[in-house]
Amino acid sequence: MEKDITLQVNGKQHSLRVDPSTPLLYVLRNELELNGPKYGCGHEVCGACMVLLDGVAVPSCRVPVESMEGRKITTLEGLIRPDGTLHPVQRAFVQEQAAQCGYCLNGMVIAAVALLDSNKNPDDAAIRAGMERNLCRCGTQTRIMKAIQRAAKES
Secondary structure, X not given: OOEEEEEEEOOEEEEEEEOOOOEHHHHHHHHOOOOOOOOOOOOXXXXXXXXXXXXXXXXXXXXXXXXXXXXXXXXXXXXXXXOOOOOHHHHHHHHOOOOOOOOOHHHHHHHHHHHHHHOOOOOHHHHHHHOOOOOOOOOOHHHHHHHHHXXXXXX
């Protein structure tokens, strides 16, 4: 049974009529046409679907959309500055060529933003811990670490 739900995504209010048990990921991709969050594992394990929920990186593949009313949701698209410039983490990922296939990139960037928002100068152990929930099967972890270190210095 569908229900009217209002979401705050990337600073904008969206009124939708959806099944309240629909996972947030599907609403973001199918209803709002946001392509940052990706379907990966469907079990909240890989990180490809991560979004910032009230500033905290969380997987969106299983969380029901009805529990998101009144919460601030930020996707990869929402990190871009109003003047069109990239967020420092996005810029650092580009500069360090931290993406190979790019599938995990959404979750990596979202997790890195959350990490740097909570710890402005993380050491390598803190970066590894902050990125632990994200899987990169292409093996670009070294470049991802360098990108996060760069973003921390530039922020």
